[in-house]
Amino acid sequence: MTADQHLINNYHFCPQCKTALVKDSSCLFCPNCHLKIYHNPALAVAVIAFNQQGEVLLNKRKISPHRDYWDTVGGFVNVGETVEQAVEREFLEETQAHCKIVRYWGSAPDVYGPEQSATINLFFEVKITSGQLQASDDAAELAFFSLDRLPKKIAFANTKVFLNLLKNEKGKK
Ligand SMILES: [Zn+2]
Numbered sequence: 001m002t003a004d005q006h007l008i009n010n011y012h013f014c015p016q017c018k019t020a021l022v023k024d025s026s027c028l029f030c031p032n033c034h035l036k037i038y039h040n041p042a043l044a045v046a047v048i049a050f051n052q053q054g055e056v057l058l059n060k061r062k063i064s065p066h067r068d069y070w071d072t073v074g075g076f077v078n079v080g081e082t083v084e085q086a087v088e089r090e091f092l093e094e095t096q097a098h099c100k101i102v103r104y105w106g107s108a109p110d111v112y113g114p115e116q117s118a119t120i121n122l123f124f125e126v127k128i129t130s131g132q133l134q135a136s137d138d139a140a141e142l143a144f145f146s147l148d149r150l151p152k153k154i155a156f157a158n159t160k161v162f163l164n165l166l167k168n169e170k171g172k173k
Helices: 003-010 083-095 157-172
Strands: 027-029 036-038 042-048 056-061 073-076 098-112 117-130 139-145
Touching: 042 056, 042 083, 042 098, 042 157, 056 073, 056 083, 073 083, 083 098, 083 117, 083 139, 098 157, 117 157
Parallel strands: 042 117
Antiparallel strands: 027 036, 042 073, 056 139, 098 117
């Protein structure tokens, strides 16, 4: 089931006035109070850094969904925050290290959690500017992996897309 179908199939009543919602082309619409619920994806950042051996930093997830699977550092962009701030904040939260963005790699749509909520994930490469890497917050463990020997248990479809982008580009050199 796509995220859009999930929203349309499972949201029946207006959260403001409890009137039955009407399906519009781009949203669910309340004919009474005119509330619109759009199908926009949640914005998330996926952040990697390379070590001097060209290995990529991944973190093992401490929380559901996909607990104990390997993932990129990252998370959702907060309301009022820039994407750049989200990259630095998530990296600091999960690794205890400061970073700066060196490259934007691209993006991939995905879904998150049991609700299959739509996300759009922006891929960033960063350089570590200060601090010692130490797993914290949502990260249970941090490790560098060769792109040729990545772990089998990768958390999300978008993580695989990002790792494939990295592999393809590194393979060209
Ligand atoms: Zn309403």
